Amino acid sequence: ETGVTQTPRHLVMGMTNKKSLKCEQHLGHNAMYWYKQSAKKPLELMFVYSLEERVENNSVPSRFSPECPNSSHLFLHLHTLQPEDSALYLCASSQDGSNEKLFFGSGTQLSVL
Amino acid sequence: AQKVTQAQTEISVVEKEDVTLDCVYETRDTTYYLFWYKQPPSGELVFLIRRNSFDEQNEISGRYSWNFQKSTSSFNFTITASQVVDSAVYFCALSEALDSSYKLIFGSGTRLLVRP
Numbered sequence: 692e693t694g695v696t697q698t699p700r701h702l703v704m705g706m707t708n709k710k711s712l713k714c715e716q717h718l719g720h721n722a723m724y725w726y727k728q729s730a731k732k733p734l735e736l737m738f739v740y741s742l743e744e745r746v747e748n749n750s751v752p753s754r755f756s757p758e759c760p761n762s763s764h765l766f767l768h769l770h771t772l773q774p775e776d777s778a779l780y781l782c783a784s785s786q787d788g789s790n791e792k793l794f795f796g797s798g799t800q801l802s803v804l
Numbered sequence: 805a806q807k808v809t810q811a812q813t814e815i816s817v818v819e820k821e822d823v824t825l826d827c828v829y830e831t832r833d834t835t836y837y838l839f840w841y842k843q844p845p846s847g848e849l850v851f852l853i854r855r856n857s858f859d860e861q862n863e864i865s866g867r868y869s870w871n872f873q874k875s876t877s878s879f880n881f882t883i884t885a886s887q888v889v890d891s892a893v894y895f896c897a898l899s900e901a902l903d904s905s906y907k908l909i910f911g912s913g914t915r916l917l918v919r920p
Contacts, residue, residue, distance in 0.1 A: 693848055693850070695848070732912075733808075733895075733909075733910045733911060733912045733913070734895065734908075734910040736907045736908070739902070739907065746902065747902050747907065749907075779847065781847075781848075781849065783849075788906065789906060791854070792839070792851040792854055793841075793849070793851065793908065794851070795841075795848045795849040795850070796848055797846055797847040797848040798847040798848065800847075
């Protein structure tokens with residue numbers, strides 16, 4: 692148990708659906724991250740939030756829309772996705788966005804049909 | 805550009821064997837951090853170690869040890885007397901500074917299978 696909880700664990704959606712991934716951390720951390728892990732690529736950073744402010748958008752398409760309402764919660768809103776967006780989406784948190792270690796959730800395995 | 809290379813895609817060993825996972829990195833920064841993470845079948849990445857670029861001392865933690873060689877830009881990870889529970893994907897990572905935070909550049913991972 693890393694203290695970072697992601698829901699749902701699995702998600703299947705059509706290309707026209709809208710869905711959201713949720714992440715919650717119980718560690719009192721101030722920075723939260725979304726990473727994408729696909730079968731054929733290394734882990735890719737998508738977004739970084741520090742103190743609820745987005746500090747990094749790593750050239751992610753607009754069909755992915757993050758939201759950080761408070762320092763404990765992070766969402767990833769999905770709409771009109773493509774089959775190539777199928778991947779494991781991992782949420783992580785850290786104390787303050789510096790070089791300390793990341794704590795990861797178990798991820799949401801997303802399949803886009 | 806920052807880059808992390810884990811040339812071994814998959815390694816299979818028999819329990820109790822020692823195994824070394826290789827990691828080679830590229831960076832122009834003089835100050836940087838290196839990490840190893842373990843990803844068991846459950847999916848979450850688990851932090852194993854962080855090493856800063858000024859500390860070249862090797863580290864040992866139980867059956868795990870790390871060999872940082874700045875001269876060859878390598879940060880290799882050895883598991884001694886491997887166990888079935890060590891089966892996982894292992895990622896090496898390098899920190900890269902952003903405007904107001906850092907991000908980790910991950911290698912492609914090495915899948916370790918420890919057979920009974």
